[in-house]
Amino acid sequence: MAQMWITMGPQHPMTHGLWTLRVKVDGETIVDTDAELGYIHRGVEKICESRDFTQITPYCDRLCYVSAMTWANSYIYAAEDLLEAEVPERAEFIRLISAELQRLASHLMWLGAFGPDIGSLTLMTWCMRDREMFLDLLQELGGSRMHYNYPRIGGVKRDIPIGFADRMIAKIKLFERRIEEYEMLLDESTIWLVRLQGVGYTKAEDMVDAGVSGPNVRAAGVNYDVRWAHPYSVYDQVDWEPAVEKPTSVKGADCYDRYRVRMEEMRQSSKMILDAIEKIPGGKNTNYSTGDEMILTKAPTRAPEGATGFSNYECTRGASQFFIKGGGEGRGKNPYRLSIRSPMFITIPFVADTMIGYKIADIPAIMGSFDPCIGETDR
Amino acid sequence: MPMHPRAQPNFRNLFWYPFKITLITALRTFPFIGKRWGHKMGAYHNTEHPEFLDDATKNRMASNAHINDISKQRFAPDRVTTDLTPTLWKPQTVQYPYERLEEIEPWLFKPGNYNGRIGIIWETCTACKMCVTACPNDCLHMTTELRVDVLDGADGEDAGLGADLEVGGYAALAIAQIDEELETFNLATAHSEAPEQWRFAEVLDLSGDTATVRWNDSGEESDVNTSELRTADEQIVSGRIDLGRCMFCGLCAEACGFTSFFMTNEYDGMSGFSRQDLWMDASRTRLLPTVHQEAVDGELAKRASKERNKREKAAARAATQESA
Amino acid sequence: MGMRVTLEQSSSAAESCVAVLKERFSGSGIESTVEHHSNAFKMPFVRIHATPQHWLAVAKFMKYDLSVNYCSMVTGTHFPDGPAERGWEVAYHMMRMPVSNVKPHTNTTHVAENLSGSDIPLEFEVLIALEQGDEPTVPSIQKIWVGADWNEKETWDLVGINFEGHENMHRVLNPHDSPEQFHPLQKQHKLRYHGYNEMYDDPQGFGRKPADEGRNK
Numbered sequence: 048m049a050q051m052w053i054t055m056g057p058q059h060p061m062t063h064g065l066w067t068l069r070v071k072v073d074g075e076t077i078v079d080t081d082a083e084l085g086y087i088h089r090g091v092e093k094i095c096e097s098r099d100f101t102q103i104t105p106y107c108d109r110l111c112y113v114s115a116m117t118w119a120n121s122y123i124y125a126a127e128d129l130l131e132a133e134v135p136e137r138a139e140f141i142r143l144i145s146a147e148l149q150r151l152a153s154h155l156m157w158l159g160a161f162g163p164d165i166g167s168l169t170l171m172t173w174c175m176r177d178r179e180m181f182l183d184l185l186q187e188l189g190g191s192r193m194h195y196n197y198p199r200i201g202g203v204k205r206d207i208p209i210g211f212a213d214r215m216i217a218k219i220k221l222f223e224r225r226i227e228e229y230e231m232l233l234d235e236s237t238i239w240l241v242r243l244q245g246v247g248y249t250k251a252e253d254m255v256d257a258g259v260s261g262p263n264v265r266a267a268g269v270n271y272d273v274r275w276a277h278p279y280s281v282y283d284q285v286d287w288e289p290a291v292e293k294p295t296s297v298k299g300a301d302c303y304d305r306y307r308v309r310m311e312e313m314r315q316s317s318k319m320i321l322d323a324i325e326k327i328p329g330g331k332n333t334n335y336s337t338g339d340e341m342i343l344t345k346a347p348t349r350a351p352e353g354a355t356g357f358s359n360y361e362c363t364r365g366a367s368q369f370f371i372k373g374g375g376e377g378r379g380k381n382p383y384r385l386s387i388r389s390p391m392f393i394t395i396p397f398v399a400d401t402m403i404g405y406k407i408a409d410i411p412a413i414m415g416s417f418d419p420c421i422g423e424t425d426r
Numbered sequence: 427m428p429m430h431p432r433a434q435p436n437f438r439n440l441f442w443y444p445f446k447i448t449l450i451t452a453l454r455t456f457p458f459i460g461k462r463w464g465h466k467m468g469a470y471h472n473t474e475h476p477e478f479l480d481d482a483t484k485n486r487m488a489s490n491a492h493i494n495d496i497s498k499q500r501f502a503p504d505r506v507t508t509d510l511t512p513t514l515w516k517p518q519t520v521q522y523p524y525e526r527l528e529e530i531e532p533w534l535f536k537p538g539n540y541n542g543r544i545g546i547i548w549e550t551c552t553a554c555k556m557c558v559t560a561c562p563n564d565c566l567h568m569t570t571e572l573r574v575d576v577l578d579g580a581d582g583e584d585a586g587l588g589a590d591l592e593v594g595g596y597a598a599l600a601i602a603q604i605d606e607e608l609e610t611f612n613l614a615t616a617h618s619e620a621p622e623q624w625r626f627a628e629v630l631d632l633s634g635d636t637a638t639v640r641w642n643d644s645g646e647e648s649d650v651n652t653s654e655l656r657t658a659d660e661q662i663v664s665g666r667i668d669l670g671r672c673m674f675c676g677l678c679a680e681a682c683g684f685t686s687f688f689m690t691n692e693y694d695g696m697s698g699f700s701r702q703d704l705w706m707d708a709s710r711t712r713l714l715p716t717v718h719q720e721a722v723d724g725e726l727a728k729r730a731s732k733e734r735n736k737r738e739k740a741a742a743r744a745a746t747q748e749s750a
Numbered sequence: 751m752g753m754r755v756t757l758e759q760s761s762s763a764a765e766s767c768v769a770v771l772k773e774r775f776s777g778s779g780i781e782s783t784v785e786h787h788s789n790a791f792k793m794p795f796v797r798i799h800a801t802p803q804h805w806l807a808v809a810k811f812m813k814y815d816l817s818v819n820y821c822s823m824v825t826g827t828h829f830p831d832g833p834a835e836r837g838w839e840v841a842y843h844m845m846r847m848p849v850s851n852v853k854p855h856t857n858t859t860h861v862a863e864n865l866s867g868s869d870i871p872l873e874f875e876v877l878i879a880l881e882q883g884d885e886p887t888v889p890s891i892q893k894i895w896v897g898a899d900w901n902e903k904e905t906w907d908l909v910g911i912n913f914e915g916h917e918n919m920h921r922v923l924n925p926h927d928s929p930e931q932f933h934p935l936q937k938q939h940k941l942r943y944h945g946y947n948e949m950y951d952d953p954q955g956f957g958r959k960p961a962d963e964g965r966n967k
Binding site (some may be wrong): 085127250255259267268269270282291294295297368372383388393396397 | 754755787788791792793795819820821822823825827841843845847848849850851852853854855856857858859860862871873875895896897898899900901904908921922923924925934935939941
């Protein structure tokens with residue numbers, strides 16, 4: 048039979064973002080793939096060369112819009128490395144709580160998009176309903192539901208509001224029961240298992256060689272997590288473990304393992320938040336005013352030429368890194384070069400390679416199970 | 427539905443089985459029948475586990491089998507309580523615009539915390555342009571307009587600290603009964619601009635306690651008592667915000683050192699039919715001083731005390747120079 | 751598992767890497783040092799200043815002897831006003847991760863205190879300075895790490911640094927029909943519409959303001 052190239056074009060409901068996947072098929076089997084990115088390239092790296100360090104934070108929110116808080120935190124750590132700023136401990140705890148809340152919301156968004164791809168439309172409504180809980184919490188904390196501009200160099204913008212801790216604890220405790228409900232729905236569902244098990248095998252060493260990190264690698268059986276290996280913030284003071292999954296085959300992790308590892312990650316994030324809110328220095332119901340030294344220290348605004356800042360941060364989809372060189376316009380107020388490493392940018396070609404040998408119907412399963420977000424891919 | 431090629435219609439398939447299944451399903455909703463005889467009646471279907479489960483999943487699911495495995499359910503009704511009492515079950519959707527979320531969950535929309543539409547108290551703005559430099563997106567543009575500065579318009583203990591009237595400059599007369607109108611005026615929902623508080627005029631001549639002024643609106647000249655006039659200034663700016671570019675990051679509000687720039691908790695009122703409609707000028711961004719009286723009072727107190735200190739220092743310097 | 755990799759482990763791993771590198775590459779213009787981040791990140795990392803001639807040898811040494819198995823980021827920078835020997839700079843960020851294939855139905859949960867030797871996670875930063883000129887060239891490490899492939903494509907696409915030996919180089923973020931030798935992150939390209947007091951969707955300038963008189967886009 049003749050082979051043909053099919054374009055899953057930039058507008059497609061199952062690609063989870065704006066990118067083209069061209070697949071060469073022989074009947075139903077995929078024999079080759081070609082990924083094209085760049086449809087949402089906004090030139091953030093170039094724009095940031097003419098912005099102050101404080102003005103860059105809202106741009107970093109919009110890199111991966113689903114997981115904005117983790118990207119803003121990732122940038123802020125790099126900027127603090129560059130400007131040599133101190134951060135008070137309460138601010139580190141608040142950053143941890145906000146990042147883990149964002150991780151929960153992002154994983155729910157992933158599941159809410161992945162479920163309908165596999166066929167479970169119920170998941171879309173359930174996940175959106177549960178994600179509303181975390182979006183409300185993030186709205187209280189950051190001021191809006193998706194793009195907060197919340198962390199600042201040297202701390203955070205505002206302290207946690209009064210009553211926020213109680214609402215958050217109630218919602219997380221409810222959510223822990225909800226995770227069980229998701230597992231009851233999915234883990235014995237025949238359709239779910241048939242579509243996800245045995246599909247999209249990836250080995251750990253291949254993934255690491257290709258530059259994939261984060262939950263995708265932890266699904267293959269090794270507990271590598273940036274928060275554990277290159278620790279930052281107060282992750283060593285909070286009681287948690289990296290979520291790791293046992294692959295079921297010598298061929299590596301399949302889509303079902305990647306799904307399981309994210310469910311476990313949601314559990315670990317919930318645990319982390321409950322622990323952190325109890326251990327936060329200064330109490331969980333004291334609302335320090337904006338700019339108080341408990342939550343923000345004055346940081347230098349200029350970076351001399353030759354200074355560099357680097358941050359390696361565990362974002363929702365992998366290890367995101369920022370590399371900033373100081374000494375730009377405005378006598379050092381702007382960075383000279385801001386380079387963003389997006390985990391998804393490296394994973395997408397790897398995902399395209401993984402699909403070879405499977406059927407067309409497996410494309411949404413494989414693609415969705417890696418949790419692509421093209422906003423961070425194209426920057 | 428496709429039929430087997432050798433199927434014959436018969437009483438068992440067409441009547442008896444459907445009747446039996448329906449009867450069992452109906453009877454099993456009664457707890458005393460469903461709990462005792464449900465499993466024996468064959469009332470629960472599709473209860474075998476698929477073969478795809480690996481040991482890890484089986485172990486993990488064992489603890490939830492009492493919930494998940496329908497065959498282990500002691501009683502599974504067809505209906506839930508909310509099906510019997512639909513009137514008690516309300517949708518969780520907030521029926522905007524008849525209900526608003528900030529009335530139901532006000533802690534989500536706290537004015538200081540929520541990144542809503544921009545609001546500026548132009549009376550206390552000093553045109554320092556910190557907001558313009560802070561904006562990452564070039565949204566804010568400043569222009570000049572005729573305004574009465576807050577220090578010039580002060581009454582009571584801070585009176586008399588403003589700039590003096592001068593010939594060739596501008597003056598303003600407060601419009602009477604405006605305070606009562608402003609109390610009931612809601613800028614956010616009104617279909618017109620806020621009523622003017624001042625009537626501006628150019629000062630032509632000052633003699634004693636009477637000033638000859640030419641009104642800006644009519645061009646007529648008249649004499650007004652100096653005590654009723656306030657100094658107005660062309661330099662004090664108003665501005666425009668391009669909400670099409672704004673990304674509601676709040677850096678401008680943080681940059682304002684004069685408590686004049688706020689992000690309100692309003693999320694609507696920003697729609698238009700063209701991009702020019704989103705260029706919000708001063709009247710659409712203003713926060714009436716009455717709404718934020720605390721901020722205005724605080725700012726006024728700060729500036730009045732600064733002005734007082736300045737005058738005291740000038741007087742002290744003049745006194746030392748005289749004595750020297 | 752909950753305990754993190756300690757500072758002592760990381761420091762000793764970094765020191766031993768630097769010692770091995772110095773022993774192997776001393777005298778060829780390659781310097782390696784142990785650096786520390788300021789403040790937030792407590793772990794040290796290894797910074798290597800390499801030369802384009804020796805880069806492939808260093809890369810192979812890192813992969814096979816130092817077990818650096820993760821190529822994370824390739825960054826190119828353009829210094830048009832820099833010194834003659836540093837007109838361009840390529841920065842590679844690599845990492846060493848204790849990840850290996852596991853048997854089915856098992857997982858490897860590393861306990862931090864049991865890690866030793868080349869299992870200790872470590873970050874590496876390699877900086878290569880290139881001369882001023884229009885054709886900065888660096889050997890490609892596409893064959894050594896698979897993850898370097900698309901990183902190098904992006905660096906060439908945005909910055910214009912040529913990677914010698916890179917197969918199938920193509921535009922990845924810019925449109926495919928971008929003009930040749932158009933690499934937006936070079937410093938001679940300025941941002942359009944930046945600082946203009948005008949509508950941004952007015953390409954022919956009908957809505958220009960007096961303040962923008964005399965400016966070209």
